[in-house]
Amino acid sequence: YVNSVPIVSSPPAQCLTVLVYLGLVLVILPRYMANRQPYQLKSFIHVYNVSQIVMNIWMFYTYMDMVKYQPLQVWHHICQPISAANNGADHSLYLKMCNMSYLYCLNKSMDLVETIIFCLKKKQSQVTFLHVYHHVMMKLASCFSLFLFCRAEMSGTMAALNSLVHTVMYTYYFLANLGPSVRKYLWWKSHLTKLQIIQLLTILTLLVKFQMEDCKQPYFVAIWLFIIGSI
Structure with a gap:
């Protein structure tokens, strides 16, 4: 399955995406906007927010359907x-x-x-270390879910909860x-x-029970589940 889907099937592509993202938001866009007026982007932001709402609702619905x-x-x-x-x-x-899992990665x-929008609106103060770290870690961790989700079903629960909050x-x-x-x-x-x-x-709480129940999953899976569900 992993090799059949676009965008996420190549781990190097994920790393390249992150590097391009870092280059854009930390170097290229701040320099580009240095002597320019901020873009308003109101219509674009409307579309972006609605797209996020629809996608997160769909992921939560998919999970709810799977758990009946x-x-x-x-x-x-x-x-x-x-x-x-x-x-x-x-x-x-x-x-x-x-x-x-694939949709969650996308x-x-x-x-x-979101960070690119901040840069184009000249809100560079919002592009903090924590903000960038959050997006980089979630990008990488979520794409690993394509490899781990079907072996660690609890990751679906974490992703669904995260999707509900993001909605x-x-x-x-x-x-x-x-x-x-x-x-x-x-x-x-x-x-x-x-x-x-x-x-x-x-x-x-769920992770504590997950470990106490001896689910026969490697310890790193619990750590990964925490990252993907809580960041």
């Missing part, structure tokens, strides 16, 4: 939550899992555009980009950070 809309059952079948929900994994379920590639975040970004007339109603902005903290605590 019983996400809480993950707790009772922590090692193989998707297989347990379907009384075993056949080839079609395997392809669904890999397709979701989505994290799409996330890199809420990009919905806020979309509404905020509509202007002051809408922005004043976004009283729930302060709760976004709380939502991210809840995500992190949920993932930590």
Whole structure:
């Protein structure tokens, strides 16, 4: 399956993408924008945010469909939550899992555009080390999911939870980009950070149980699951 899908089938291509991204946002675009007025990009940002919302909703829906809309059952079948929900994994379920993983990788590639937008709007102060580190790690970690997801089904749970949180975040970004007339109603902005903290605590709790249940997965898989689900 991995060799049959475009973009993510070559690990060197992933590294090249990251290098191009770093070159653009740290060197090329800051120099290009040095003596230019910031671009507004309002329509483009609208399209970008809507695309993110749709893609993240679809990934979350795909996962919910695979676990038969019983996400809480993950707790009772922590090692193989998707297989347990379907009384075993056949080839079609395997392809669904890999397709979701592929889409998640593409989505994290799409996330890199956010930094380019910051640069073109001359908001270089937002291109912090933590911001760039976040996108680079998620780009690489998510594409590794294409290789690990079907062996560690819990990664699907982490990706789905991450997609749900990102749906809420990009919905806020979309509404905020509509202007002051809408922005004043976004009283729930302060709760976004709380939502991210809840995500992190949920993932930590699931990973503790994942390790306690002796799921016969290498220790590094648990670390990888933490990275892909919480960053």
